[in-house]
Amino acid sequence: GENVEQHPSTLSVQEGDSAVIKCTYSDSASNYFPWYKQELGKGPQLIIDIRSNVGEKKDQRIAVTLNKTAKHFSLHITETQPEDSAVYFCAASSGNYGQNFVFGPGTRLSVLP
C-alpha cells in the first residue's frame, strides 16, 4: 500500500523567512496531494492541494510543487508569520472517493517572532 514520508519532523524559522516541508510517496497511482494545517486543539484544515496533472500551485504565501517522476511534493510558505505555527500534514490519495488516503507523520512548524 501507499507509504508517505515527511521531513523535517520539526522546523523552526524566524518570522519573515521561508519554510519548506517535503513529502515522498510510494504508490505511482496516487494522483491527489493535499496539505493540512492543524492548530492545537483543532481538526486538520485543508490549506492547499495539487493534482497529478499539475506541477505547481500557488495561493498567496503558500505554494505546492509536485514531481511525479521522483514521487515527491513540497509545501512552501513564504514570509512566515507567527500564526503559521502549527503541525502540517501532507497526504497522498488515489482514486476518486478518498480511498487510500494516507497521511504523512506531520511537521511541527514554529515561527519565532
Place this chain on the structure above:
Amino acid sequence: SAVISQKPSRDICQRGTSLTIQCQVDSQVTMMFWYRQQPGQSLTLIATANQGSEATYESGFVIDKFPISRPNLTFSTLTVSNMSPEDSSIYLCSARRNEQFFGPGTRLTVL
C-alpha cells in the same frame, strides 16, 4: 467547503464503558470517514462510513470495537466500545466533497 461538527468535544470515561461520538455535516456528502489521532501522531483511518450499508473498516479496526452508523447523507456516529486506556485518543470525523474536510475532533480520555 463543508462545515463539520462533532459531539462531544471531549470526554473522560471509565474503562469498560462505551462512548458514541456524533458527526454532523452542514450539507449532503457522499463519503464520510472516521480517523483516530493519538497524541503527537498522524491520522489513522478507522473506517469509511457508507450510507445505507455497513462501514468499511481498515486493517486493525473491527466492527465490534468501533460500530459505525450512517443513517443519512449528513450524519454519522462512531461508538468506541468496551474502552480501555489504550483507546485514549482524538477521534476525527471527515467528509469528502471534492476535497476532504475534518471536524474539530473528540478528545477521549479513558481512565
